[in-house]
Amino acid sequence: MSRVRIRPTRDETRQRLFEAAAEVFAARGIGAASIDAIAAAAGFTRGAFYSNFESKDALIIAMLEDHVERSLEHHRDLLARHRDPVAYVAALRASERSRQDPLGRAPLLHMELVLFAARAEQRRPELAKRLRARRALVAEIVATTMRAAGHDVDPARAGAMLLALEDGFRLHRLIDPDTTPADSFLRAVSDLTRAIGLDKPRQA
Incomplete structure (x- = not known):
């Protein structure tokens, strides 16, 4: 046995x-x-x-790294199945990221841990590495979805803007949750897709 x-x-x-x-x-x-x-x-x-x-700081960095790796896997899985930008945003809204990891369930804690770790200068290069990984992922999403929609944009620049928008809403929710809904970022992305006409069928 x-x-x-x-x-x-x-x-x-x-x-x-x-x-x-x-x-x-x-x-x-x-x-x-x-x-x-x-x-x-x-x-x-x-x-x-x-x-x-080796320390509480090391635990925090490991938690952030685990969250980024799971987020990369999650978004790339969605991207493989939803290349249209509107469909991708809808799938992202519907997906249950809360089951992935504790920071996926608590985006405000995620932001707090980033700010906590950033106060230690020796930890900033590690945070920067994870920020670059997130930027690369968002640029990949932008490049794939915009190409599918027939739009020509700079993926790196658009990706950096979207990531800053997401982090900004997280910070706003941390400061004033009563006026910043949990889905503020996805609402903003949906508004942007409508504003530039990505929700309309492509012309033949």
Whole structure:
């Protein structure tokens, strides 16, 4: 008979720590959240935490990296199935990103973690690497969907603008959630597609 595995794998341990950290950060604030509290919330010892991450900052960077990688995979999967810009935005709106990772469910926490990590100068190059990956992805989406719609745009420039728009709405929601709906960015993108006529059938 095969032995039943009881101990979680390394990936399972990291995901449990990510989930626990998101809960503790939300409840106590990032600065006040301790490693002991995060480990306990995940059902692990302090030693288990340190066997995976050297510090709380390292955990935060790993959470951001995990979120970016999952986001890249998610968007490229949508892009493979929806190359028309209007269809892509509709699919993005309908997709359940909340099931991917704790930062996918909590975009405001995502923004808070980015700002927290950015305060440490030595961490900024790592954040910049993830920002470039996001820009490249959005440029790829713009290039593919605009080509399918018969429009000629600069993908890199348009991608940077869209990414700045998304981050701007996240910041606005962090400051004033009452007047900034959770889907503000997608609403804005839908408005833009209508404004430049992407919602109209292509002329033969």
